[in-house]
Structure formats: structure tokens, C-alpha cells
Amino acid sequence: MTQPLRTPVLIAGGGPTGLVLAAELSRHGVASLLAERNEHTTLFPKMDITNGTSMELLRRLGVDGELRAVGVGPEHSFDVIFAGGLDGPVHGRWRQPSVNEQRATLAATADGSVPGQPWQRCSQAIFEAMMMDRAHRDPLVDVRQGWRLQACRQLGDVVAAELADSDGNTLTIHADYLVGCDGASSRVRTELGIEMDGLKDFTTFALVHFRSLDLTNLHALGQFWHVYTSTGAVLIAQNETDTWTLHRDLGAEVDDPDPIGDPREFVARALGRPIVIDDILASSVWRPNAMLADSYGRDRILLAGDSAHTMIPTGGYGMNTGLGDAINLGWKLAATIQGWGGPQLLASYEIERRPVGDRNRNACLENAMVILQYRDMVAGGAAEVAQFLAANDAENLSLGIELDVRYDNSPVVVPDGSAAPPWDRRTFVATVRPGHRAPNVVLGGHDTLFDRFGPGFTLVDALDDNSQASRLLSEAARVGLPIRHLTLTDPALVALYHHRLVLVRPDLHIAWSGTDVADAASIIARVCGMGVPHDSCGLPERSGRHRTRALRCT
Secondary structure (H helix, E strand, O other): OOOOOOEEEEEEEEOOHHHHHHHHHHHOOOOEEEEEEEOOOOOOOOOOOHHHHHHHHHHHHOHHHHHHHOOOOOOOOEEEEEOOOOOOEEEEEOOOOOOOHHHHHOOOOOOOOOOOOOOOOHHHHHHHHHHHHHHHHHHOOEEOOOEEEEEEEOOOOEEEEEEEEEEOOEEEEEEEEEEOOOOOOOOOHHHHHEEEEEEEEOOOOEEEEEOOOOHHHHOOOOOOOOEOOOOEEEEEEOOOOEEEEEEEEOOOOOOOOOOOOOOOHHHHHHHOOOOOEEEEEEEEEOOOOEEOOOOOOOOOEEHHHHHHOOOOOOEEEEHHHHHHHHHHHHHHHHHHHHHOOHHHHHHHHHHHHHHHHHHHHHHHHHHHHHHHHHHHHHHHOOOOOHHHHHHOOHOOOHHHHHOOOOOOOOOOOOOOOOOOOOOOOOOOOOOOOOOOOOOOEEOOOOOEEEHHHHOOOOEEEOOOHHHHHHHHHHHHHHHHEEEEEEOOOOHHHHHHOOOOOEEEOOOOOOEEEEEOOOOOOHHHHHOOOOOOOOHHHHHOOOOOOOOOOOOOOO
16 A cells, blocks of 8 residues: 655645745745646636735745746836727726836835835736746645645644546645645635635626737727726736737626637627737636635645635735735744744634735725726716726725735734724835834835845844843744844834834734833744743644754753
């Protein structure tokens, strides 16, 4: 009988969330097995924007430069045009900056109210292929493409899972943890019996993904990122040269078994202008959902990305929320496997991330309502369409959605008793309040303050009192918590960090901040997930099979 394969973490699903999770685990020295049912990465474009916050996280993985190299060039705008079709009339235009323009704005903003990195246009097909290639080259990631998860169950402190390939061969995996990153129809979620709640089958879209060099017709209204037509079509420029995607809203009820027919004729009808198409890359019919899982997992089996939340594409929140899940969960899994993370650490994953999934799901619906109202206004002959669009351009300009993610109620955050600042979806106010994202600013060129942070925790020192910092650093070393001490000397940065000590987690969120380290043991115990002060030599026993950092007891 073949012995089961052992791995610290089994990741079911090789989409963006699963690939980023594998990379984050590897960054912390933890091995994983990545099982993806398809033998190749997706051919469908799916997402097409990686926001600034995600780019900050990807930069910590060393991925940002490669993503920008394969994505849309930095000179191209993110403009969105609203029109009757490619022949017009134009009803409005959201002027949104290129990467170059946004980078200049970020460099000129010193108050931490914007991300340190510009956004990036790149289709999911390209992103996945890039990340999968990196996974194959990573010695800590065992990639198994063409293998799907068939069954899983927890047996004490081990998760037993069965994988199968297209030929019927099976493989048994024993893992410390299993993470289902296997999409909206998640087998892992089904095995756990976890339900999804929300808006299902919002409408029906026909998709045609095609190649065309016919810029004369495609750019009849000028350069764009998206074109929304008042008749229900959306045209997306995938690379500004020859790759495009058309989505056409067919309504909730579609009786025609082949609503697309000839894809070339379908594109011409949808856009109101004939396009010379060189190649049809893909075509399909799909239904958007805005759903949230009742739970993000149970014990050693967890959910992330689309298996936990599905979103309508308006705003691009789906993949970006999934990347946030992956980074949040990745460092916590690593800490637990390595032995310095306590039981509250993994319990905090759902407490922190599920409210974010809920909020972003609702926000994408708000964005979709703007598009539907625009179409209704044009159909009704309303005169104020341009004014309506100008006043409702938050779809991709919501810094509150992107940056103002708060983990106020987390069991691994030490509250400081301060009142939470007001939340607004459009804006972000930098703060050093525990649970919030740490402030970031551009220091020069492409470098930012976050580039100085360590791969684990970072103690940002704006206090100028070595005795206070040394207490936290000594306690962190005692329990094996990886930490970098970053002393700020620039007066502007010291002011940005409010003349305090600020303990920042690997996911760039603040675990604790203050000026008086009266009880370092309590602080470190809580942020490690122990909950109460403890003797580091008495930490709960963890399996030593995959430990990559030994506890240091002094």
C-alpha cells in the first residue's frame, strides 16, 4: 500500500489566491502542496486590475516587478467611457490615471493617505501563468496540476485528503492544514457542509475574448480601459494592443441555448460597429454572484478567495480580497506550524477577514447598481446622465475599500482604547491605531517605507526610547517571534507614526502601538495568539515534522 504524502499545508486550487498563499508560506519558510484540477492555467481573462494595496503585498513577495513587466504599460490610462456604442454618443467618462501619473501623485503625498504602490492592469490569465511558473520554480511548493481534490476530513491533528487525476489515479495526502482556494464551486466547502448566502445568478453575461488590431474602430471614442454601453455591453482593453474582452448582459432569464451564435457578429451587434477580429480566444456564458460563506472553515480546514466569497466584477474586489485572505492566512499558518503561534492566531482569520468579504461584496453590488441606473437613465431619456456618472465614480476610486481594512475585534490585536476614526469608502486617513493598516509613504523613486520592514513583524520605533523598544524585542526573541527593529529618524516619518512604538504584522496591519511597554509579555502573548502571558517554554506542543523555526527558551 502506497504511503500517504506528507505536507504542512495542502492548498486545493491554483488560482490567484492559492498561488499567492503558496508564495506567502514559502516566504516564511513553510512548504506546501498545491493541487490544481486543471492541467493549465486559465485561458479566461477574469480580473483585470490589481489595486495598490495588493501591489504592496505582492512587492513583499518579490512579484511586483514581474507583474508590471507582463501587464499593461505604465503610460496607459484607466479611463472608463460610457456611450451608446463605439459610434457614440458619449454620455460620460471617468478619467483615471495611468501608473505613471498615479506614481507621481503617490510620491507627492506624505500623509500616508494613499498606497505606496500604483495599481496595475493585468488579466488573470497572465497573472496566473506568471505565478504558476514561479510556483514550479519554488523548492518549497510541490505543484500538482491536473489533480483535483475528491474528499477530505480531519483525523485528530491531521487532515486526510484524496486527490485524483483525469485518468482515475488517486493520491492520499496527509497535511497539518488544508486550505480550499478552489473557487465558487469549492469542493472543500462542500465537504465541510458550509453554505453560501447572498445574491445568486445576478444576471447572465455572454463573453467573447478576442484578438484584434483594428484600433481604428476599437478606439473610435479614444483610448480606454473599459467601455460601458447603455445597451448592456462592456468592452475591456486587456493589453492596449490586440487583446480585448466583450461582456454583454443578456438578462436574468435566457432561453436561447446558444445566445452568442457567431462570435464576430455578436461583437459587432453589441458594440454597434463592425470590428475586424483576427482570432476568437474564448467564448462562454456566465452568471455573476455576490455570495458569502457562512464560515471560513473549521479547525484545520479553511477557505480563502472565491471559495469563501464571490463578487460581481464591478470594482475588481474579488481577486484583491482573495489576495488579502491569502496573506493574512499565510503568515498565521506559518507561525502556527513553526510553533510560536498560539490557538487564537488561526481563530482570528475568520474574525478578521469575513467582515471584509461581506463589506466588499456589498460594495461591488453598489457599483453594479450605478451601471444599471446609468442604463435606465439613458433608456428613459434623462438629461442628467453626465452629472450622475461624475458624481458616482467610486467604482475604482475607493481608498476606503482598498486601504481602510480594520481588525478592531481581533483577538490578536491589542486595543489602545482610542475611538475609531470615521470610515468612508472613498478616502483613507492614516493612523497608528491597532487593527488598522500601517501608514506607508514613498521615500524616493519606487522605494517606500514598507520596503524597510522585515518579512515577519516589524517594530517601527518613532519613540526615541531604547528601553521601551528593548522590552518588546527581548520578549519577541524569547518566544521565537521573528521581528525587525526599524528606528525612524526622519521628523516627518516620526510624526506620521505619532512618536510611538508601532508593532506591525507581516500583513502590514498594526498589532499594537503605544509609548509604554509596561507588560511586554502580555503584548507579545496576545499578538502571537496565546491570549494571556505565558512562559515561552510552556507553549502548546506542535508537530515537529515541519517546524522551520525552533523555539528559543532562555
